[in-house]
Amino acid sequence: MAPCDTDWVVLLSTTGPGHEAALAKLHGLLLKAVRHQVLQMYGRLPTIGVVRVDELINQAADEAMVAVLGKLSTFQGRSKFSTWAYKFGILYAAVEVRRSMWRHWDVDLASVPEQPGHGLVPEEEAEGAELSVAIREGLEKALTPHQRRVLIALLIDDVPIDVLADRLGTSRNALYKTLHDARGRLRRYLTQAGFLGEPTSRVIP
Amino acid sequence: MTPARRVTTQELLGRLTFSAEPWMSCDECFEAVDGYVEMLLAEAPDSIPGLRAHLAACSACLEECRSLLLLAAADAGVDPGRALERLGNA
Numbered sequence: 001m002a003p004c005d006t007d008w009v010v011l012l013s014t015t016g017p018g019h020e021a022a023l024a025k026l027h028g029l030l031l032k033a034v035r036h037q038v039l040q041m042y043g044r045l046p047t048i049g050v051v052r053v054d055e056l057i058n059q060a061a062d063e064a065m066v067a068v069l070g071k072l073s074t075f076q077g078r079s080k081f082s083t084w085a086y087k088f089g090i091l092y093a094a095v096e097v098r099r100s101m102w103r104h105w106d107v108d109l110a111s112v113p114e115q116p117g118h119g120l121v122p123e124e125e126a127e128g129a130e131l132s133v134a135i136r137e138g139l140e141k142a143l144t145p146h147q148r149r150v151l152i153a154l155l156i157d158d159v160p161i162d163v164l165a166d167r168l169g170t171s172r173n174a175l176y177k178t179l180h181d182a183r184g185r186l187r188r189y190l191t192q193a194g195f196l197g198e199p200t201s202r203v204i205p
Numbered sequence: 206m207t208p209a210r211r212v213t214t215q216e217l218l219g220r221l222t223f224s225a226e227p228w229m230s231c232d233e234c235f236e237a238v239d240g241y242v243e244m245l246l247a248e249a250p251d252s253i254p255g256l257r258a259h260l261a262a263c264s265a266c267l268e269e270c271r272s273l274l275l276l277a278a279a280d281a282g283v284d285p286g287r288a289l290e291r292l293g294n295a
């Protein structure tokens with residue numbers, strides 16, 4: 001039987017009776033979350049073989065275990081302990097899978113594409129041409145080189161944010177801030193140029 | 206690696222200029238996501254608009270949130286359909 005949520009923290013943070021069993025149960029929860037995440041992303045995993053998948057699962061679970069134990073004091077009971085722990089397993093598994101997917105690919109961090117709308121459907125090309133030019137100008141004029149390469153990599157080339165963070169030696173958190181700021185600058189540029197009205201955002205039901 | 210994705214210029218514009226307000230960082234999103242998922246599964250009203258905006262703007266955090274929701278729903282033995290629908294609008 002799993003400990004109740006307050007027991008989890010006590011059992012995991014003090015070396016007494018039940019500590020080892022709680023550690024083992026936590027590892028079981030994390031393996032479950034990691035396997036679940038790998039399964040969710042399995043179609044995108046390159047053919048890396050069963051042994052490598054097993055290694056990936058165990059590595060992610062071990063990293064998640066260290067992270068959970070390090071953050072134990074921050075568990076405030078806003079969710080069940082299992083849900084709280086699962087999110088660490090899911091995060092570390094997702095990052096490992098994304099890294100694995102991109103390990104043989106170069107990330108082009110230097111260029112601005114000739115046409116930012118290079119994947120346009122044909123019937124859209126004519127009416128989109130003017131806007132496409134404006135977007136390209138906005139990318140060049142409104143953004144810093146760093147903002148430009150982050151925006152293009154994440155939103156046009158679909159490089160996963162964790163992979164880009166690895167290649168640039170930074171974090172997901174820092175890249176998201178760059179992305180947020182770059183979107184704001186481009187939005188202001190394109191609004192002033194007459195291509196945008198109200199800010200693009202969605203209402204949450 | 207540049208996937209051959211076909212998007213309209215308008216879709217590209219939306220993606221490049223999306224306004225995720227109120228501001229929330231990826232770290233703050235991670236802090237709150239477990240409570241958020243349980244709130245969605247309980248069909249409670251959304252009380253964290255910043256998180257919702259973040260998920261609409263950050264595909265990695267959204268992917269992980271959706272996955273956590275499925276796992277928590279399976280554990281609780283509840284149908285994730287309605288909660289996924291709400292999340293799908295992020």
Ligand SMILES: [Zn+2]
Pocket residue numbers: 176230231234259263265266267
């Ligand atoms: Zn994020």
